[in-house]
Amino acid sequence: MTEVSGDQKKQYVLVPGGAGFIGSHCVIELVTAGYTPIAVDNECNSSRECLKRVEQITGCKIISYKIDCLDLESLRDIFKKYPIYAIINCAALKSVGESVQKPILYYKNNIGCLLNLLTCMEEFNVKNFLFSSSATVYGTPKYLPLDEKHPCIGDAITNPYGKSKYICEHILKDTMVAHPEWNIILLRYFNPVGAHKTGLIGENPIGKPNNLMPYIAQVVVGRLPYVNIFGTDYNTPDGTGVRDYIHVVDVAMGHIAAMKQFEINCGLKIYNLGTGKGYSVREMIKALEKASGKTIPYKECSRRSGDLATVYADPTLAAQELGWTAQRNLDEMCEDLWRWQSNNPNGFQ
Numbered sequence: 001m002t003e004v005s006g007d008q009k010k011q012y013v014l015v016p017g018g019a020g021f022i023g024s025h026c027v028i029e030l031v032t033a034g035y036t037p038i039a040v041d042n043e044c045n046s047s048r049e050c051l052k053r054v055e056q057i058t059g060c061k062i063i064s065y066k067i068d069c070l071d072l073e074s075l076r077d078i079f080k081k082y083p084i085y086a087i088i089n090c091a092a093l094k095s096v097g098e099s100v101q102k103p104i105l106y107y108k109n110n111i112g113c114l115l116n117l118l119t120c121m122e123e124f125n126v127k128n129f130l131f132s133s134s135a136t137v138y139g140t141p142k143y144l145p146l147d148e149k150h151p152c153i154g155d156a157i158t159n160p161y162g163k164s165k166y167i168c169e170h171i172l173k174d175t176m177v178a179h180p181e182w183n184i185i186l187l188r189y190f191n192p193v194g195a196h197k198t199g200l201i202g203e204n205p206i207g208k209p210n211n212l213m214p215y216i217a218q219v220v221v222g223r224l225p226y227v228n229i230f231g232t233d234y235n236t237p238d239g240t241g242v243r244d245y246i247h248v249v250d251v252a253m254g255h256i257a258a259m260k261q262f263e264i265n266c267g268l269k270i271y272n273l274g275t276g277k278g279y280s281v282r283e284m285i286k287a288l289e290k291a292s293g294k295t296i297p298y299k300e301c302s303r304r305s306g307d308l309a310t311v312y313a314d315p316t317l318a319a320q321e322l323g324w325t326a327q328r329n330l331d332e333m334c335e336d337l338w339r340w341q342s343n344n345p346n347g348f349q
């Protein structure tokens with residue numbers, strides 16, 4: 001296993017949430033791009049095994065700590081130990097349904113982690129921050145596709161998870177006013193799916209998945225009996241909800257492309273990470289049937305509360321300013337998801 005050396009050591013990138021679905025894929029792309037990631041994770045929804053697999057994929061020893069970002073003292077120790085160049089913050093709770101039941105937990109965790117990271121940035125003079133935000137901040141689309149100029153109306157967001165992202169974006173915008181010399185980038189993800197092409201890492205939800213693709217994947221391996229299609233009467237071509245699914249490796253590469261902006265002192269920037277194309281629930285089931293070669297049982301159910309008919313991105317700004325566009329199509333998303341799920345039917349356990 002190689003140790004990263006020389007100049008690379010100067011560019012330490014802290015990745016809170018680095019053992020999670022998005023964070024672990026970012027860690028791989030950071031290594032590939034020549035940075036030295038430091039993964040910190042409280043492992044509340046992730047597994048140590050994931051980072052071992054990342055080491056297998058990259059051939060590099062990954063610096064990692066089991067730390068909760070709510071623990072300011074432990075976080076400070078990391079900043080004391082390493083001259084951190086930038087932070088990619090993927091540490092957050094993300095279950096919409098759970099956030100409705102446990103709003104205090106969600107606000108405390110998602111906002112508290114951000115505030116502790118910003119506190120350390122001030123104390124240790126770190127200037128570059130990249131935030132995992134979500135298309136959920138747009139609320140109900142007033143027009144499609146959603147570009148970054150679309151209004152974000154907090155009151156229109158139906159759950160504490162989404163509101164916590166909205167509030168975090170505002171905290172970061174206010175922080176930029178006080179620290180104009182900092183660089184802060186908000187990346188609004190649409191629907192990240194798929195897995196690393198090695199099939200060694202992928203999404204590993206603890207408990208029943210809330211999101212469509214991990215749910216379908218668990219049906220295919222027999223862990224769940226059938227897919228519930230939430231709503232067949234939407235104003236969409238086949239009546240089911242339409243979303244902008246994007247391969248998780250494309251999302252991770254979007255972070256690397258965005259980090260180049262730090263070098264030109266970009267200030268505050270906001271980018272959508274989506275493909276610009278929407279697929280329906282029925283199309284997603286068919287696509288995973290094709291990738292897995294199996295028939296996927298489903299039931300048509302009533303709508304899930306808070307769901308929207310159609311959401312997809314205008315990814316033009318990221319293409320123009322970052323030179324980044326999603327490269328992986330729906331077949332690749334499903335093939336990679338299937339490779340991960342079929343090789344690891346019980347996730348990392």
Ligand code: UD1
Nearest residue numbers: 096134136210211212215228229230241242243281306307
């Ligand atoms: C959800 C969250 C969003 C969050 C994102 C990623 C809501 C309203 N939005 O997005 O804030 O950023 O997850 O964590 O929850 N579906 C089914 N059956 C299922 C699951 C989903 O039919 O078992 C349908 C949904 O109705 C929707 C589509 O599949 O039309 C995608 O759902 P999902 O994967 O949960 O993502 P979003 O709802 O887009």
